[in-house]
Amino acid sequence: MRSNENYLPHIATAAFLTLAVLISFQLFILREPTRIAADETYHKNTAVTAGKTTFAKNCAACHGANGEGSEDGPSLNNKQFLSTVDDGTIFSVVSSGVPNTRMPAWNQVHGGPFTDEDVRNLVAFVRSWQPNAPDLVVTVKPGDPARGAAIFDATCYACHGKDGIGTDRAPALNDTVKLHQFDDAWYRDTIMNGRPAQGMPTWGTVLSPEQVNDLLALFDQWRSAAPAVGEKPAATPAPTATVLPKVAPTAAPATPTVTAVVTAAVTVTEATTPTVEVARPSNPGGPGQAVNLKGVVASGLKIYTQQCVKCHGEAGKGGVDNPGSSDGTIPALNPIDETLVNTDIKVYAYNIDLFMEHGSTPGGPNPTSKMTAWGDEKKLTPQQIADVIAYVISLNK
Secondary structure, X not given: OOOOOOOHHHHHHHHHHHHHHHHHHHHHHHHHHHHHHHHHHHHHHHHHXXXXXXXXXXXXXXXXXXXXXXXXXXXOOOXXXXXXXXXXXXXXXXXXOOOXXXXXXXXXXXXXXXXXXXXXXXXXXXXXXHHHOOOOOOOOOOOOHXXXXXXXXXXXXXXXXXXXXXXXXXXXXXXXXXXXXXXXXXXXXXXHHOEHHHOEOOOOOOOOHHHHHHHHHHHHHHHHHOOOOOOOOOOOOOOEEOOOOOOOOOOOOOOOOOOOOEEOOOOOOOOOOOOOOOOOOOXXXXXXXXXXXXXXXXXXXXXXXXXXXXXXXHHHOOOOEOOOOOOOEOOOOOOOOOOOOOOXXXXXXXXXXXXXXXXXXXXXXXXXXXXXXXXXXXXXXXHHHHHHHHHHHHHOO
16 A cells, blocks of 8 residues: 655645745836836936937027027027926927928928937937026017018918908908907917817917917007908908819820819810920929829918928028029929919929929039929828919919
8 A cells, every 4th residue: 555645845845936936026016116217217318318419419509508598599498488388399399390480390200300219309308407497587579560471471371361351261360350359368379279170270389489479469460450341352262272174195295184283263274285395303203193182272381381391481482592403592482483384273283293292303413402202202192292282383373
């Protein structure tokens, strides 16, 4: 008969090992917050160090070596600024820039040199000032109606019409009754936060406080001189977008087979072969899907402000240097190259679309700036390209 085996030592060993494992897990869990905090501190310090280098190379010239500000840029090392502006807003302003100021768009998404990581590092560096930031009294320049008019012409007129008389897309602003119905605080909130449900964009991350003050100064000027409702001259409808039937090519490849993107009470005739040599991009390719889509001027304006203004200037006026190119500057879009213009809207849209789809390299030994292939590189959707085409055509009416 077999003797009984003694399992007690094995059970004791298993219990001890189990207890040891449980204790090890508890010790690991207890030290995990410290480890995570140490890792976060390391990554934060790394980001701050990288942001400091980027700031010194690119931002200090306008905002000061320590963010104290200068005539060319506001102070950033400021307790009031850092306590009222969140990281997302700083990221957005650095990325897209501020129109009508010396603040350019820095993010590659908007045509600049920085990646998202570069911008986040800059934000981390600016935020690192907050614990010891001085409480500076920021003097905001009083609004200037002349500057406000320039901003309005560059950002607002496409929807609200020339001189604010309104269009079929947005109401008149140059109206005594309406201007007295709402005060500056209401207009400031509308400009800064928009009315998305009604198609009003959010301009708070695009326009600076000074620029908003300039717009309000323009509204004040209108408030004292604007015609009352019903007395203002009839508004000429701003360009609207529509889709026209496709037409088949009738001759050489230069004859476009596209649909119209924009009309402005224009009678569209059959596409005709241009009688002059039309400017064409250096990169090959035909029209994209955009020429078959409905373009919206207001949407095109916003995309232009985010993506194109850095190269082609406010409202397409140009004047941006392009060293190494034959012309020395990036071409203006307002007025646009006269060979691209055509009374047939189908041809007009086709001419612009080729540049946007495929990009182009200017003539010259070594041009610094080249036209981005927005379509081929999928940086803009066909609908966005159609909207920009609509806006560019509207600038040349």
